[in-house]
């Protein structure tokens with residue numbers, strides 16, 4: 001077949017916006033220029049950021065299909081009070097309560113309709129899930145063994161598995177096909193603060209992937225933290241999320257795991273001690289091993 005006869009389809013997939021409206025707006029502008037045939041959204045529109053409702057509005061306005069991430073599940077659980085009773089008053093969950101309350105009834109109804117996975121018309125060989133085909137919180141990242149990725153591919157009908165959740169973009173070619181993590185629009189963890197997403201080009205059975213990075217004004221996002229009241233209400237969690245935005249690396253989960261390891265509540269008063277201990281450049285797996293070995297408690 002000559003190049004002129006080849007069928008080319010392009011789709012954009014974005015995920016993990018996390019209530020960061022300025023980052024989403026920058027990606028929307030970039031998508032407009034790229035003009036793909038179709039756009040899919042890989043979940044975690046909300047949570048870990050103050051403008052979840054506005055993000056939902058922008059996605060719905062365009063009629064794009066989104067799936068649900070673990071943060072949609074968390075905030076729905078908070079709204080339904082379907083969480084452990086402590087979570088409804090402890091400081092460490094203040095940010096989650098604030099983000100759940102920020103959503104309208106219409107937003108909640110919409111989030112409740114989101115499916116676990118999605119396929120698209122343009123590339124029938126592509127399956128989108130938030131974490132993995134097993135669970136929304138089963139994260140796939142550069143550290144995931146090839147044998148696991150290949151097993152996941154062998155378990156689905158499609159040859160291209162696309163995911164988000166770990167906030168770390170990757171493209172992995174395996175025996176059974178391709179696994180792609182599109183990274184995060186609103187809260188990347190790969191050391192690059194820019195908003196990230198991916199464009200897939202399908203040419204007669206061949207899938208090419210372009211990971212894209214888009215500059216945006218981080219100060220606008222931090223300004224939204226202040227003007228919406230999120231920073232004041234969100235306590236230590238909001239401060240850790242601010243650090244995640246600035247460093248494009250995890251702070252919140254390491255803080256929670258460290259507090260758990262020393263047997264203390266993850267409160268604001270312990271933040272300085274944690275920041276003295278934590279090395280943001282250290283791979284997370286090494287950090288977890290370090291705190292396990294240092295603070296191992298007797299059974």
Ligand SMILES: [Fe+2]
Nearest residue numbers: 016044165166
């Ligand atoms: Fe996420």
Ligand SMILES: [Fe+2]
Nearest residue numbers: 044069070165
């Ligand atoms: Fe997630």
